[in-house]
Each structure stands twice: as C-alpha cells, then as structure tokens.
Amino acid sequence: MKTMPKNIDIDPNKIFAKDFLKSTELPIHQYQKSIDDELKIHGKENLKEVLRHMYIVREFENMLNSFKTIGSYKNINYTYNGPAHLSIGQEAAAVGAAFALKPEDKIFGSHRSHGEMIAKGLSAIKNLSRDKIKSIMHDYNGGKLISYVHKNLNDKEFNDAEMFLLSGVLAEIFMRELGFNKGMGGSMHAFFTPFGTFPNNAIVGGSSGIAVGAALHAHLNQEESICVANLGDGSTGCGLVWESMNFSSMGQYKNLWPEPYNKNPPMLFCFMNNFYAMGGQTLGETMSWDRLSRIATGVNSEQMHAETINGSDPLSVADAIIRKRKLLIEGNGPILLDIECYRYSGHSTTDTNAYRSRDEIKHWKFFDPIQQYSEKMIEAGIINKNDLNNMSEKVQNQIEYLTSKVVDRELTPSIDIAKNPTIIGDFTFNKKVINVSKITSDLLKNEGEVNQIKSLQKKSRFGKSEEGSLLSGMRAITLRDSLAEAIIYHLSRDKSLIAYGEECRDWGGAFGVYRGFSDIIPINRLFNSPISEAAIVSTAIGYAISGGRAIIELMYSDFIGRAGDEIFNQLAKWQAMSAGELNLPIVLRASIGSKYGAQHSQDWTSLLTHIPGLSIVYPATPYDAKGLMASSLCSNDPTVFFESQRLYDKVEIFTENGVPKNYYKVPFGKAVKRRSGKDITILTIGASLYAALDASMELINHNIDAEIIDARSLVPFDYEMLLNSVKLTGRLLIVSEAVERGSFANTIATNVSKFAFKNLIASPMIIGSPNWIAPGADMEKTYSPQSEDILDLVFRDFFPEKKINKRGLRKDWDFLDLAKKGL
Template sequence: MTKLIPIDPAEARRSSVVAGREVPVNAYRSNPAREAQIFGRDGLVRIYRDMVYIREFETMLDRIKQEGAYQGITYDHLGPAHLSIGQEAAAVGQSYHLQAHDFIFGSHRSHGEILAKSLSAIAKLPEDNLIDVMERYMNGRPLRVVESFSRGGAKDLAVDYILYGTLAEIFGRENGFNKGMGGSMHAFFSPFGVMPNNAIVGGSADIAVGAALFKRVNRKPGLVVANIGDAAMGCGPVWEAFMFAAMDQFRTLWDSDLGGNPPIIFNFMNNFYGMGGQPQGETMAFGVLARVGMGVNPEAMHAERIDGYNPLAVADAVARKRSILEAGRGPALLDTVTYRFSGHSPSDASAYRDRSEIDLWRQQDGLFRYGQYLVENGHAYQSLLDDYQADITERLTRVLAAAVSEEVSPRICTENDGVGDLMFSNETRDRMEEGKPDVLIPLNESRLSQTRAKQRLGLDEQGNRLSGLRAVTYAEALFEAMIHRFYQDPTMIAYGEENRDWGGAFGVYRGLTECLPYHRLFNAPISEGAIVGTAVGYALSGGRVVAELMYCDFMGRAGDEIFNQMAKWQAMSAGVLHMPLVLRVSVGAKYGAQHSQDWSAMVAHVPGLKVMFPATPYDAKGMLNLALRGTDPVVFFESQRLYTEPETLEAGGVPVDYYEVELGEPAVRRAGNDLTIVTVGATLYRALEAASVLAQEHNLEAEVIDLRFLNPLNYEAIIASVRKTGRVVLASDACERGSFLHTVASNISQLAFDDLDAPVTVVGARNWITPPAEMEAAFFPQKEWIIDTIHERILPLAGHSLSTDQTTHEIVRRNREGT
C-alpha cells in the first residue's frame, strides 16, 4: 500500500499477454583455455583438492556410521549424518568465487558446503587473518587442540581447524563450532561466511533472505546463498521467501543508493530426491525446477538450470548471478543438477531408486570426470591427484583421532544447567552496531511530541477514567518504545502487514512513516512465515528487528519460523549468534474463530523464547523497551482490547522518559489477604472487577497479580501471595485446555502445596471456536465466571447466585465431550 504507486484501472483492464523470459538449461560450454585464464592452474587444482576433502570427509562418516571405524579408529556415532557423496562439484564450484563475507545458508545435507566455503575462505584470507579468526573463536579452545596434531603452515592449520571443528560438531563435542549443540544438520562457522544449516526442509530460504536484507539495509558487502533441496520447492515458506525477496518496493520505493533487491541466490541443490520422494515426475510438476522462477517476477528470478557435476559451470553461474545481485536486480534462482550416491541417511536402503540409476550417475561422477579434465588439459599429473587422496586420508585420520577422544574433545557439561546457559544471551545493547540511524525528521518533530503532551495517567483528580484521546494509550505507549529504539539503533527495522502508511492495523506505528525511510519500516507481503523467517535471518546476521503478526491466529502460518528458527538458533549456535528479534503479536477479539485466539501457551511451551504480555500502558512501554534493548528473541503479545486504553493502575501514569520493566517480575495490581487472582493480558480488568465484587459483597480482599511475563517468570511474588491467601484462581482469555495458566497452576501446587486451602483453579475461555462478537461473553472469561469458580471450587460464598456452571462435574463433562 502506497500512495506513490497509483493503480490505474485502464491499465489493469487492458488486454495483453504475459510474455515469459526463457530459462536457460545447462547453457555452460566448457572452454579449457578460458577456464585456465579465469581460475589459473592453482585454482583449478584446488577445486579438485577441495572436492576430495569433501568426498573423503563424508566417506569417513559413512564408514563410521556403517562400520563403526575409519582407518583403524573405531567410533560409534549416535547422531545423524546426511551425506552428499556425489554432490561435491556443486558445493566446491559454488564457493570458488565466494568471499568470506558472502554468506551461505544450507540444509541438513551441507557438510560439503561447510567445507567448500571454508576452504575457499582459507585460500583467500591472509594467514594472520586466519590465525586471528581461530584465536578468537571460542577463546581459541578448538585451536589449541588442532595445534596439537596439525602439521604445516597457517593455511594447513586452518584446514585442519575446519575439518576438526566440523567433525567435533557432528560428534556433539564442546570443541565443535557450536559446542556440539547444532550437530551434523545445523553446523556452521560464521567467520568464514558459513551460516546456519537448517534441518527443516527449505528452512534456510527465508532466513537467507533476511540475511540479504540485513546486508542491504546496513550497506554490507557480499551476497547470500540459500542452499536448499529440490524438494523444498514444495514448502510454502520457500515461495514466501521468493515473494519477499522479489518485492518491487526495493527498486520502486526504497532509496536507490541502498542497491535494490536483497542480494540472494536461491540455490536448489537438485539431487532429484526429497528423501525418497521424487519431485520431478512424482511429487511436483515443474519438470525443470528453474521454471518456477517464471512465476515470481518478470526476470523469472534470472533462473537457470546448471550442471552441478561440473564445478566450473557452477562457479561460472555464481559469478554471473553476483553481478546481477550487485546491480540490485535479484533475487536469483539456480537449479543445480547433482546426485547423491549415498542414501538420504545411513538407514536409507535406496528402495526408491534402481541400482542402475546410481551406476549411471557414478559413471558421470563429477570428481572423477574433473580429475580427468585436469590431467587431459595438463593442469596436473594423475600422481598429484593420487597424492591428494593419500594426504587427505592421513590428515582426516589425525582429525578423527582427536575428535573421537573424550579427553581431547569432551562434551559440554550438562550438569548445572549446562545447555540451559546457552538458551538466552541475556545481553542488553542500546544498538547492535554503532552509527547514525537513518531517519527523516528529528525526534522532537515526530508524533512523540504529541503523545508526550497527553495526560500520562488515565484518571482525573476525582479518579474518573479519561478518554484515550486525552490520556496516552497502550498503543501510544508501544509507539514511544518503538520510536525511542529506532532513533538509538541504526540497525533496527520493523515490518509486517500494513506497517507503513497505515501504521499497522491498530495504529501502533502511526507517526513512524514520517520518521523513517522505507528500508527501516516497510510493508511485507502477506507471508507470515517469511515475515518471521526473514526477521530471524536479519537478527542472526547482527541487526535488531521488530516483526509483526497482525493477529495471534496467524502464528500458525509462521509456526516453523517461530518454533524452530526464532527459538532455537541462539542455543544451537552455542551463543555464537544473537537473536535481537521482537515479534509483536496482537491478540484479537470480536473477529470470530480465526481472529480471536490467545496462543501464548504455544510459544511459552517452546524453549528459547522470551514471552511477554503487558496489560497496561505502563507495561506496554516498559516491557517493549526491555525487549528492544535485549538480544534475545521475544514474542511480545498485545491485546486489541487494550490499544485505546489509558493507564489506570500505575499511579504515576506512563513515564515520558525511558524506563524498563524488570524481566520476569509479575505485578501486584491489588493487594489482599483472602484470595489471589492471577491473570495474563486483558483479563486483568475483569479480575479487578471480580475483586471489587468480592470485597463489597463477600468481605473478601483479593490480591490480583498480573503475570506480565510467561517466560522467564519469577514465581516468588506469586508464591508469597499464595502463602498468604492459600487460595488462587488464574484467569486469561486463552482457551482453558492447554492454557499456560495450567503450567503456572501446576507450579503453584508444587511450590505452595502445604499453603493451599483449595485446589489451584484455572478460568479460561471455553474450548470452542470463538463465536460472533455478540456472543463473546459466553466464550471469554467474565467476572462472574471468576466469582462462580471461587464459590464452587475454592470458597463457598454466602448468598452468591451462580450464573455459570463451574462445578467439578462440569470439568469432567467438558473433557469427556472434548469441549
């Protein structure tokens, strides 16, 4: 949505045809003389050597998995090993022209890409630079081990380092590149531009786009390659990544000096199998995978099929795409034909393919053919090539001996919450990088001057509630937190649906459009998966990002990105990566079954996320400030019931100046000795109403606690309250079954069992779809539900008239019925 690009009906309705751009298929023609010129003899030979490294490295893993030994060294590897034997040419060819600052993201089958990209970087980087990288990484600890067995100079040391760090990671050792927390499918080494490999098929596509976005927005050099498989073409987020990367606005609306579309190559390692399914001819319909580029943009993503069995063809393609990307005309799509001789995994008996097919491909083996090419064109004697094989085998034997040793390569200590220490970075940074933030107007000319001028407390002197027009609202409190950080952190960007111009569906960003250039605040396609996935890539590349989901219900569209990517990468990287990503999620009401759900329990369940849910304007600003200064992934829930509400509970109102709410601390909203009511989100206000009724009609003083945080959560204040009152009811708008409040209830029961005078009781929304707005009172917890529940399960109330059935019998009935 932008006023800058009008939609002309005459144009829209005009008759014409869409002409397709042709998609080249295996267009590369070998020209040995020219190739000798481009790569040089050393380069051509190194390509062979690197392919041998990969072939032998994976052969070693294959032996270990299948026979438990390699070169006399025995080892039982329990974890996975998805091998790419046969695909070496594609990996080495791709990395040949890539620089260390170019990123590659990969898949579960990316050992070869890790080695190829690293070996390329080692070849390019000066020795002192290599030493510096190895000394810094994990405080030089893996390097100390490698020094004990490595022979030769700094480059040899770096090669051994890469082999050892990757293997130790695969074996789950603390000296692994990610302390063993990533393992075979997730290993990476960011100093050489080897970025996270992803065990979710297609998972790297949108993350890589986010990394490319980071490079564009922050004017970083280099391009980004997303290495995914041909079967990933069936994954929605991959298509979403295409749409995001190909958006017109990068060229039409963004500042031209940024360079246009994000520099991304979607490289499909097309080995023709998705585990055992066969995309070409069986599970998909594209025929030639590169065809799909035609559906994305007029350039057809510059898509082409290339011969992945010829490393030089691949290197040529990457070089050509680089120039396109540098011109801002991405994204690019490569359909890199290759084939794995090995199975999907060691358990794969290749029941889905004929032996004869494998034999045909073996006859065309890229490694063997390329060796022949070198000999035939006088670049190397066969004996030199044979020497590489012997040297690499010997070198890998040394690496393996170190990697399997429990003494040399111990595992991370899992006592004392050893893995737990890796779950969050728990840092605070005002800005992720130094620099002057790109803004359009000074802060004091922004809408901030208007919100600052409003009443900061939503009550007048008589205690009457002020209108949201006069007093600063929950939405404006969020705005103040956002604009503060935008003017502090040059890397911070925000996007989602309708974020620019409209200011978000609920106006939280109103006034930001005037302050920020497009590249810091923009509208995303309706691609929730890519919205979150790109934000993950942006954040792990080093930038601060706020992504927005217009309704909590849309989290389902971004499930993998929230649960498997956003939540996991800090820990899977063992702290190498940070995830300064705040995902704002708006919890709706009045819009029926697909727009009114509180799914906070889902994200609280998944380890690795901080989960916040402010219920007052004071907390909205203080908690968003907290989230935005941190380096951890935060799912930040907001309630559409509250956006227009002023602050009525914090006596001082919403402070004008910057402040933060203390992480994990619930807020006591009303003190009392007789009963504790714990709430999450907007239910707080109905609980306060219930507390008033209890006080006026039943002489019971309820203590009302607003949880605010789901994770982390400090139970001390809750337990102190329950110790005092002995009675606790928990309420939120989330459906009762599986509500996070049941987790809290369970913990209270354990932490304060002997203090309880009644069972800990949860009041949630009915386990139904959300009915129409007019019927919502029958669905969401009302103050009467809370009081009825107290009467039925906690403390009989004299003279109380029931309006709902909150009996234990009803609990049994509802569960029996599944409702």
C-alpha cells in the same frame, strides 16, 4: 471516505489494456568454456585446488558413511549415533560454488550441507590472508580449538587452518565440546560464521528466509557481499521458499526505497537439485515443474535470472556463480540457480534405495564429478596421474588423522552434562541488553513535526480526571499510544533496528500503533511486508544473526500458525543450537484479537510458553506496555510481545503519575501487585486483569479480600512475588484467556502446588477459555472468562460456605464430563 494516500497509483486503463505476458528463455546447460578458458581465468594451481577440495569433501563423507554403516573407518572404531545426510556425488556443486564465493559471502544450508560448509571454509582459508586466519582461529572459543589442533593435529604435512575447520565440523557432528557449536547443533546445523558459513537447517527450506534476512542486512549496510541459500529440490514444495523468493524481490526495493537502497538484496537461491526429496521424486512425481528453474518465471519479470547448470562440473558451477554474483552486487537479485547433481548416497544411511533402480545409480556414476574432473585435468596436462594419486592419498591421510583424534572421547570430550546438568539451559538466553543511543539520526521528520505523535503531547498521562472519572482514549494516553512512544523512541535512535510486518507503513499497523511513523522513519527501515508470516519471522532471524535488530508484527496472534516453524524451530532455538554463538535480538509483536471469531480471537500465549527459548511478555496496562516494549527492544534475546486488541484503548489507571513521558523500562520477569488482599491470590495473565478486578470489587461485598497480581511477563515468570502472596492467602486462582487445556496457567498452578504446598488451604485453580472455538463478537462474552465466571469459581472452589447468586454461564457445567468428552 478515503483511506490514507498510497505510493503507487493503480491505473485501471493500464490494468485493463490488452497485452501478452512475456517471458524469456532460461538457459539450460549453456556452459561452454574450455579448460583453456578456465586456466586463463583461474590458473593451474586453483584448478588443482578444486580437485583437492572435492577429495576432502568426499573423503570426509565417506568416513561418516563408514561409521554409520559398519561402525569403523580404516582402523578406527566408533559408534556414531547422530544423523548423516550425505551428499556423496554432489561435491562439484559444493566446491564449485564455494570456489567462486568470497570469504565475506554467506552461505546457509540444509540438512545435507556438510560438503557445502567444508568447501566454503576451504575456499575462505584459501582466500583470506594468513594474518586474518590466525586471528580468526585465535579469537574463536578462547583459542581452544586452535590450541587443540596445534597440540593434537600438529603434523606439518597438513595446513593448520584446514585442520581447524575440519576438526570444528567433525567435533560438532560428533557432538563434542570443541565443535563449532559445542555439539549443540550437530550434523545438520554445523556452521562457522568467520568463514562465511551460516546455520545449516534441518527443516527443509528453513534456510531460505534466514538467508534473505541476511541479504537484507548486507543490502542496508551497503556490504559488498552476497547471501546464498543452499536448498534442496524438495524445498520447492515448501511455502517458506516461495515466500522468501518473493520477499527478496519485492517491488518496493526499486520502486519506493530511496538511494542508495533502491536495489534488490543480494540473494542467491542455489537449489542443489539431486532429483529426490528423500524418496519422493521431485521431477515428475511430487512437483509440477519440468525443470526446477521454471519456478523462477512465477516470481518476477526478470525470472530471477534463473539458469539450470551442471552440478557435476565444478567449473560450470563456479562460472555461473561468478556471473550471478556480479549481477547481485549490482542490485539485480534475487537469482535462482538450478544446480543439477546426483547423490549416490542414500537420503540417510538407513536408506535402502527402494525408490530408485541400481541401474540409475550406475548410470550417474559415469557423471561422477571427481572422476570427470580428474580426467579433464589429466587430459589438459594440469595434473598427472601420479600427482593425482598422491593428492588423493594425502587427503585420505588427512581425514584419517583428523578422525583418529576427534573420535577419542578423552581427547575430544562432549560437554560434561553430568558435571553441569543445566548447562544446555544456560545457552537458551544470553540475557544481554543494549543501551540505546540518546541521539536521533536519519529521520525524515522529527517526532514533534508529525501530527499523530504531536497529538500525544496534549493527552493526559493518567487515565482519570481530577474528579476520578475515567478519561477516554482521545483524552488520555492509551496502551496503543504508549507502545508507539517506546517503539518510535527506539526506531529514531537505534539505526540497527528495522520494523516490518503487514500494513506497518501508511496504515500505521492494523491496530494503529505505528500511526505517523512513516513520516519519521525511512521506508528502508519501516516497510510493509507481503502477507508472508513465515518469511516475516524467518527474515528477521537472518537480519538479527547478521548483526541487526528487528521488530516484526504478525497482526493477529492467530497467524502464528503461518509462521509455526519459524517461531517454534528457528526463532526459539538458534541461540541454544549455536551454543550462544548467535544472538537473536528480535521482538515479535502478536496481537490477541477480539470480535472476529475463531481464527482471529485466540490467546495463544500458552502455545509459545510451551516452546523453550523465547522471552514472553503480555502487558495489560499502558505503563507496562511502554516499559516492557523498551526492555524488549533492548534485549538481545528473542521476545514475543503479546498485545490485546481489547486493551489498545485502555488508559493508565494504576500508576498514579500515569505513563511517564520519558523513556523507562519495566524489567522482564517481574509481576506487579494490582490490589492487596489477604483471602485469595488471583493471578491474571494479560487482558484478564480487568475481569479479575471487577470480580474483586464484588468479592469485597462478601468479605472476601482478593489480592490481584498481574503476571506481565510469562517467560521468565515472577514466582517469587506469587509464592509470597500465596503464603499469606493460602489460595490461588489463575485467570487467563487461553483455552484451559494445556494452558500455561496450569504450569504455574502445578509449580505453586509444588513450592508452596504447605501454605495452601485449597488446590490452586485456573480459569481460562473453554476448549472450543472462540465464537463471534456477539457471543464472545460466553468464551473468555468474565468477572461472573471468576466469581462462580471463587465461591464454588474456595469459599463454598458463602452464598452468592450464581450468575456466570459456567455455573452448571459438568467439568469432568466435558473433560471426558475432550472439551
């Protein structure tokens, strides 16, 4: 047997041929332009602006430093409780790069990116037309921020757009409502997309994949712009950064993608290399590279066109960015720049500099970017000392003036949580949905021309024959088929949607949901990703916040761990951290495994329900799978879509007319009653529906009439239906395949105790998997709750007066003893 045809032939003769791997020299500090050269390129005024922008960045951070360390700046007293990861000493890197970038280029930063963000904003203001700037300022936040500036920061001495930028950043840092993200992001996350600044990230390396996703969006939309991840040298130790470098240089772009997409995404990795990862020294201590740029040699044969450049000279940085930007626009990404610079300021303001000598700091002050550049400008006659002093003084006045207004809590208040205690919750979900077009476009073939999709037409839509016997998955639509129908419907009609993950293309997804899709959807919208779960999620975030939509697949839900930060800290949080400025229309498919043991068979729904910010659904029937997938793909909120490998071949047995051929939606937050009963409510989560149904059949023999409710949607969850049921039955058992400790079932049980206490005859109970590993295939039935286990519990805890031959494996377990032992 052979697998399906592949696109690239691996020829053993070529593979085993004798050869040497070649790499070329990478430039280190090769910048040689004179000031005269630069004058010709940029002109005198621009070179002066570089200096002014560096002054602004430095004074802004001096101000923060002063508040953090002595509680005042000039004559302004203020206690600032948030973080201040300053980049004093790195201004040339921030300003030089921003100077060379276009307003439409996007930068993504780190926890230490105030400077980069301000510099990019100043550069955008310099380059955008006044009309454009006016409309940006007017459109943002209903014009509130620009009104504030015109009212309170109206000294004509200062440009209102600069005051708009600086007050938006400072108010954000000080957690005020007028901040660019209403204070929900704060110091480490401030951004303002109209000026080309995108989320700064408090997780080291966290921006790398997000920026790559944005670059992919720019690439697929043929935009003439580049995306920049500003990362620290410490991030070269992070897995995501490596995954992202690879993701942005995958061979398939040039080898397999059709024109005009057969180029690499315009992705620039700027490592702001200040030699310290907090207190660990990357050079010589925590990392293996001798020069940071060496890591590029491990990524592709172009060695990411890497260069090490002098980050204390803004013109050296600008020169590199101009050259690299051209290469990127031509499709030659990704590119790595190792921008060597130095922060005099500590990692944070509580840093005592125990890890470096005073001599070292003193030595680097000779290379201070502002000092060096000023001297160069004076020497070249571009500016005189007097003008320089005036420039410096004016910037200080500008920052002092700005600060005096923003610290004022009456003038610039924080969000009034006392008045609106759940307002932060309101930022969590946007609840927006799209209407998908009815017209298909840009397909390789129509659905009807592809065998795998055509074969669905022959199948029965209902899972039982006229005589009532169960049909096999070859004869009736399965849950796998119904997912395929919803997903191909969207992929064929929604051009903003892309799909990727491991084995998504010719293989059809590890579990066959995408079979035949690669004959319909072009490879640039449906592609195999590397085995890079973190980058899969992270790039989807970047793609989505740039205006696209993505459905991504992690194969087994067990691999969520590999994308832990990207799901828990990024996917779940950016909508709220941006106060709703960003939408993340992403569907993350996670398949709960079976038969492959401890690392491939875990129901991790409860891990994700624990994290605020994700819609979470888990259908158990073909009808629900199709309808919930359609809702997920229409939602503008990030959705985790759980599937069970035990259910892919299930046919529809609940909805009498079967799975509709036509497109339809099942709404989030609506449970469904699978069986009506009066004695006990059994709520099932996902695949456990079928064990509970079996148990209910046996219960009937004992005159116990169970009502079965299938949750379908976990976040949001349909408490209304459940509470109404419990009010009638007075008893609740929740069945889930997640391990019992910390299970979401406990949360539901607690809430039901709270909201229906007076209706309860007994305490709500839950049953899940025991608190140990999922064993292999032959032992699996000892693990996830079986109908016998459910029966045991129902008789023991709810109907002790009734007798049943105890059949389940757990019948003699001492649950208290197990709990004491941590099991």
